[in-house]
Amino acid sequence: MTQVAAPAVDTHCPYCALQCGMRLTGVRVEPREFPTNRGGLCQKGWTAGSLLTSPARLTTPLVRVDGELRPAPWDVALDLIAAKLTALRKSHGADSVAIFGGGGLTNEKSYLLGKFARVALGTSQIDYNGRFCMSSAAAAGIRAFGLDRGMPFPVSDLTSADAVLLIGANPAETMPPFVQHLTNAGRSGGLIVVDPRRTPTAEQATLHLQPRPGTDLALALGILHAVVADGLARTDYINARTTGFDAAWRIAAAWWPERVERVTGVAAADQRKAAAVLAAADKAYILTARGTEQHARGTDMVGAWINLALALGLPGKSGSGYGCLTGQGNGQGGREHGQKADQLPGYRKIDDPAAREYVAGVWGVDPDSLPGPGRSAYELLDALGTENGPRALMVFGSNVIVSAPRAGRVAERLSDLDFLVVADFVLSETAAQADVVLPVTQWAEEDGTMTNLEGRVLLRTKALDAPDGVRSDLEVLHGLAVRLGQPDGRFPVDPETVFTELRQASKGGVADYAGVTYDRLRAGEALHWPVPAEDHPGTPRVFLDRFAHPDGRARFAAVDHTGPAESLDDDFPLLATTGRVLQHYQSGAQTRLVEELLTAVPEVFVEVHPDTADRAGLTDGGMARVVSRRGEMTARVRHVSSMRTDTVFLPFHFAGDQRANLLTNPALDPTSRMPEFKVCAVRLEVS
Template sequence: MNTQCPFCSVQCKMQVTEEKTAGGRTTYSVEPTPNQASQGRLCIKGMNAHQHAVHRDRLLYPLKKHNGSFVRVSWNEAFELIREQFTSIQAKYGKDALGVYGGGSLTNESAYLLGKFARVALGTRYIDYNGRFCMSSAASAGIKTFGVDRGLTNPLSDIPHTRCIILAGTNIAECQPTLMPYFTEAQKNGAYLIVIDPRNTATANLADLHLKVKPGMDAALANGMLKVILEEGLADRNFIEGRTKGFEALQMHLESSSLEELANLTGVSVQDIRKAAVKYGTSETGMLFTARGVEQHTDGHLAVRNYMNLVLATGKIGRAYCGYGAITGQGNGQGGREHGQKADQLPGYRLIENEHDREYIAGVWGLDPAHLPGKGVSAYEMMEKVHEQEIRSLFVMGSNPIVSNPNADFVEEGLSKLDFLVVADMFLSETARMADLVIPVSSYLENEGTLTNLEGRVLLRQADRPLPGEVLHDWQILSLIARSMGKPEFFPYESAEEIFNELRVASKGGAADYYGISYDRLREEEGVYWPCPQEEHPGEARLFEEAFAHPDGRAEFVCVPEHVLPEEIDAEYPLYMTTGRVLAHYLSGVQSRRSAALAARNVESFVEIHPNAARRYRVQDGEWVTLESRRGTTVVRCRVTDQIREDTLFVPMHWGDTQNVNRLTNQALDPFCRMPGFKVCAVRIQAYV
């Protein structure tokens, strides 16, 4: 069967072959297939993704909790229970007593339908998704700076031909390994690679220059580089004057700053800041990429905007081999945020509080705009409303909020207060174990639909494997619940393609315009970039060649003050902790930990600590240690390594229960995009007793 990987945002294509042996055993083989994004490459996660799809733990029928244990029920019983509970809760507490919580790995069709389901079938304002924790900083920064948010402003094929590359807070070698050949080829062609990261990651080890920045100080580092670019006369004045606005205020701010003070704040020497800035500034072409290391902070929005300032100041955008890119984490992190899962959005990247947008989408859906609810709140703020019992029931699809939210103990405590929790998943995740009703959904091998990769290329994922047991597709479940809630006329779908065709119309004229994209085109062309406003339009691979997406066509600079961390280290909590990913696992690990080949590579979680810090706090390599913050504790295995800053610990994010690192992380939110401060919190470490 032809399909594509369900994991990261590259969305590599592959062929999975299922065969029966003479002894009746089923075997699987996986081969990468040619495609424009990964160029026919496949990483270890993709090679073994089928293992979770065929795992014995797959949920095959609905489960209702009875006296603390799950019992099998029919779909009719499940839908009737949902109808009864949702109806009675809304009758007692109001429409907004229901919340909907989605995921960044859902197909475009499921993401679109989930937003419509929340607002039309349930009539609630409260919907958001785990992509809030992935891309919201870069998304909001892109909209403010460029006028539109798309992961990459230029195609991946530009990378090997550029002269200077900055990778800020992104460990591509482990998170998107099939992209690494683009960067190694660029280096072979003479490109200079600068990596900004507190750790010596597999990516940083390939760098020509590694800036080991203090966690949370990216905005200050970008200010230092901008100051050097101005002092050295490396700003592209023609580009600034002709295509941007707001530069004068930024220039005044930088002139009043001290490079020495910025170096002290960042932990990066003046010499290295100057070296990086001059190399990027003097290169004829250049590309700059950010990811969660920059974005998952309480100043993530402004930190990304400051890196965008660097791109604009040097004029490295809107032309060949130049651009900015946000390296999306989740499989459909890009498409998932374009079509209505976010609290403030309607399909096509329209805004729910814009009257024209509301009127257009209401027309597509066939209802009065007055019947559309208003803006809700972000993902973590939904958990606060759950805790306060303003949200009394939650419908979760394709997400595991107990593991993925910060301040996880608080989140778990809140979910335990719900009157009714429904989780749609393939497995009994940590969140599903708490549910009153669990309903089984299809895997990537069974669920056809479109996904949008990190460069804005819409891809069709084929899926030929029959549904196992009583499993239904996401869109079927949402449609059947909506029908049980008395809204059948709004959910008449018989296929994912029907939903996509409605999505096309809903996105028409919006910032993320898919109208010219069809399943037939995707089958023939492999993938099509958005925006694509007409069927004869080729799609825009490179953005902003003529103008930016603001009404006046100009990009916007912004002044970014030095960031104050929401939580500093002190005598009680003397170390910074940052979080991230490892090669073999994905998100909260619900799928990848059910792949024997992947789980064997990282059976348990761990903490990286510098040898000097390990001696200071009397912990040994290989022993169990307890990490504690002001919010909670976790127990992990100790790894002593000199590949990390002495004041910083690193813990991966793929485990739950007692190894859930988000029991420690800070729930403080970015004021612009409501991103939590995952990447830095104050902790202490001691041997586990």
């Protein structure tokens, strides 16, 4: 495999939304100084270059013949896809074809994928794996502030914080360079971590609150109660900059800390201590992440933590605030430009007539030709191959057989499709089930923009050539669009050309990129959206003057605790929660190919308190069968004395019968449509 290396190129890590600065010389990685990572990299970042020459790399299309995937020329593969999709659309309508995207795709790919679905296919059936990541925080942010930008301030602002409350976040493993921004809060005695596990992040905390999984909302209500009852609320801020406090307080008033202690297991004294620490700090932040978002009531859970931030007067205040730690590399940008079921570029709503007219004008099509909202991610996957569901699916940048909840059901749905296409650079578990697999470029082999967790638009610059036979996702979409009858110029293949169109399509929208250009990014400008014009400096800190609602005020949410979607019983007496480990990322399709990372963590494990393991007849290092109401998987037992006795933990990066998502509950949040990944009822058995 021959690759031509460019000179040393400044770029960004292909993994999480911290988007650490790195320098590539060929495939050799070096860290570089950048505000988010300040010269640091985690183990995944250091080893990212090895992916570029992995022997598992796909370099030719694969087409299934007589049950086996066999190499095929590009024209044969694309002609087959176009013919199959055309026939299905003719026989069963446009919605018989669906698209599933990913939060790791560049802004250009996300944008063109949404356009391809709505214009070339005419389908409403498009969503992406970011629905499984950030959707609850996004919905809560829009409800509270009128705008969703995960962090409405630069990461570097955290460096001077006196107090930081982290809820459901374990950055010491998920984004290690981020932790250096918490040093001052830790030294000041103000680092508070909410997590059912004693994680490496919790080990560094001044105060670790360890609630029963699924009870975060009750805990937020208890701390809010303490803030108000102890006279710590910022009434001047509440009166001047918010609405809805009275309705929210009527609920929180019934959740005094002692009552919350009975529900969550968190001591009332610790709840009051958390309230006092946050209220006493000159600079304080509340940050949420997947642990408190991936629930069937995730939007309300995040809303409860935002209520606490508002009562303390933090959002929209220089040096303080509320933010969400975005997970996937382009988790922010990926949800802004059209690959969500209900969305058009610029974070516009697809059912807004004015938005439809504007975007259709940019695309040169009739607004009435654009479809309406489609199914959300799990609902889309669950409908595949059914009587009224899509009969074909195209997957870009996702591995749903591992990453989706109730993964066994999802695998069955994929097998019932008439036609499955996957674009990937390795043969992931999902790609292995496809009828056609298309080999596409990796992060270092193409230009493209990403939007990191602080809303900063970044340019990832091409560092080396892709292997012969590999094409970009943009080339794939262009080739298919032309075969489906679209004009040759409607789906460009040059990333900068696509981005120029994206800028125009986003202009005037909530996420306005109109003033962001490749030239400005190449020059090193720090551009946080919105950037409405080329002479605009960007908006690193939104909300300082007003919130994005018409009246300029933030909204308290009247939310109450109800508990997880399923309960425990004698057959399923334990709570299982899932998450990440330092060495692996998402479905593991990439990191399980890196020898150093796989050697460090070669298989799935289940963390369990020794007493809980003993009751189930399990020994440390032995194998356990973990069973839920939806499926079962096997895992190696790890005794962890800091675990709650009612809780077990499983990482979700592994495949086959090691998939944690064989267990998880697809119960959906009514607003965000987020599945309940973070808590389900299980039992342990000797394997």
